[in-house]
Amino acid sequence: MAANAEAHQAELKKYLMVFGALLVLTAVTVGVSYIPWLAANHVLAIAVALLVAGVKGSLVACYFMHLLDERGMIFWILALCVLFFITLLLLPVVTSSEVVAGHADKLYGVGK
Amino acid sequence: MSAAATEIPYDMEPHPLTRMYNGKFGIWLFLASEIMLFGALFSSYVLLRVGAPEGTWPIIGAPTVLGHEILNVPLAALNTVILISSSVTMLMSWYYLKENKFSRGQFFLLMTVLLSCGFLVVKYFEYNSKLHHYLVEFDAPLVVDGEQVSYSRTYPTAEGERTVHYLHGHITETVKDEDGYVEYYKFAADARKPDHGHAHDDGADHGDSHAGAHPEIELRPSDYRRMSNWGPAGSTFTGIYFTLTGLHGLHIVGGVVVMVYFLLTGGSMWKKLPDKYANRIECTGLYWHFVDLVWIFLFPVLYLL
Structure with a gap:
């Protein structure tokens, strides 16, 4: 029972450490958005922001939602879901690259 | 646990297949279904x-x-x-x-x-x-007391260039006539932020005369083409x-x-x-x-x- 209580204490400590990490990462993502040269470089800014958000999201999923401890079928169902989610996100980007040069290019601001 | 006849299986103990209750x-x-719901909307965001x-x-x-x-x-x-x-x-x-x-x-x-x-x-x-917070679009530059108060931007379109005259700001007072129609709005225009990046401004925009110099403008409905708040229909x-x-x-x-x-x-x-x-x-x-x-x-x- 004592060992059990100790394990529980460690669990609580883990939650608080993840909490701290999430706060720090929030400060980081807000902070870097005010760096002028990074804001000017959109691709890099998007990559950094999504990377930080990805790490934060993973921390929440792995530790708060205990996804690390789930070894059952739900893990694979969710993995499939995430795969579809990423496919959905990439879909607009892929289709927009299919625009063929023409006089309407100026309308979409491409081809400069 | 005493198993009652009506007890639902795996209500408390893990199911052997899913390993959770x-x-x-x-x-x-x-x-999982929520991921796809928000995924569709995030995808729409990227598309837009x-x-x-x-x-x-x-x-x-x-x-x-x-x-x-x-x-x-x-x-x-x-x-x-x-x-x-x-x-x-x-x-x-x-x-x-x-x-x-x-x-x-x-x-x-x-x-x-x-x-x-x-x-x-x-x-x-x-x-x-x-x-x-409102965006007001005009057909032509808005001139008050001989001075242009609206800003403008020129966009390339398929039919050629299109210039939009606009103002952002707040309605501070709505003045109505005796029939209840709006006669004019008292409009506090935003102080303009400096442009950076590749904005297409016309020459009239480059002076300093606009920087928060017009605290209140009287806007009549006939003056503008469209006024919309920054709500869902704003942009x-x-x-x-x-x-x-x-x-x-x-x-x-x-x-x-x-x-x-x-x-x-x-x-x-x-x-x-x-x-x-x-x-x-x-x-x-x-x-x-x-x-x-x-x-x-x-x-x-x-x-x-």
């Missing part, structure tokens, strides 16, 4: 943003394409901290229920509800300021902003309803089946962490990028 598996499947004509994202006249040209980053950062904290209090609630400390568990559940309400209050102020960006944050806000409201229900009825559930009550709080927590997770992505995508 059925309620938990159910909430996980629900969250990639396809937005130059100079219209997030709104006509914005110096850059960043959401924070029209959104409040400090308030949203505060809301991020509030939501992450509420996730932790939710965990604490479950933690103490498992430790057999009911009143502590309920206390942290109450804290979660209070933090969620705090999130909604901040969101209310954010929405309210958008709904009272494509505000449309997807309100859709995404509105759907997320509804999830917060739904979570609060469930938590308040457990605050009110938790006592009797705990007396009957304490372990089952802890499981219910665990499932509520899983949903709550998911709502937190969605916000973690919404915040940078809408406000910072």
Whole structure:
């Protein structure tokens, strides 16, 4: 029972450490958005922001939602879901690259 | 556990196939469907943003394409901290229920509800300021006392260049005639932010004469072509902003309803089946962490990028 209580204490400590990490990462993502040269470089800014958000999201999923401890079928169902989610996100980007040069290019601001 | 004839199998103990009790598996499947729901909307956001004509994202006249040209980053950062904290209090609630400390568990559940309400209050102020901020478009430059007060931008379109004359600001007073029709609005125009990036400004814009020099303008309905607030119909960006944050806000409201229900009825559930009550709080927590997770992505995508 004592060992059990100790394990529980460690669990609580883990939650608080993840909490701290999430706060720090929030400060980081807000902070870097005010760096002028990074804001000017959109691709890099998007990559950094999504990377930080990805790490934060993973921390929440792995530790708060205990996804690390789930070894059952739900893990694979969710993995499939995430795969579809990423496919959905990439879909607009892929289709927009299919625009063929023409006089309407100026309308979409491409081809400069 | 004494097995009653009507007991539902795997209500408390893990199912051999899914390795979790059925309620938990159910909430996980629900969250999987939620990933796809928000995924469709995030995908719409990308589509709209990639396809937005130059100079219209997030709104006509914005110096850059960043959401924070029209959104409040400090308030949203505060809301991020509030939501992450509420996730932790939710965990604490479950933690103490498992430790057999009911009143502590309920206390942290109450804290979660209070933090969620705090999130909604901040969101209310954010929405309210958008709904009272206006974009006015004119057919021709607006001239008051011989001085041009509107700004303009020229966009390339398929039919050639199109110039939009516009103003952003707040209506401070609505003056109506005796029939109840609007005679004019007293309009406080925003001080102009310096442009950077590749904005297409006409020559008239480069003087310093505009910088917050027109505290109040009288706008008659015949003066402008269109006046819209920064609400869902204000621009494509505000449309997807309100859709995404509105759907997320509804999830917060739904979570609060469930938590308040457990605050009110938790006592009797705990007396009957304490372990089952802890499981219910665990499932509520899983949903709550998911709502937190969605916000973690919404915040940078809408406000910072």
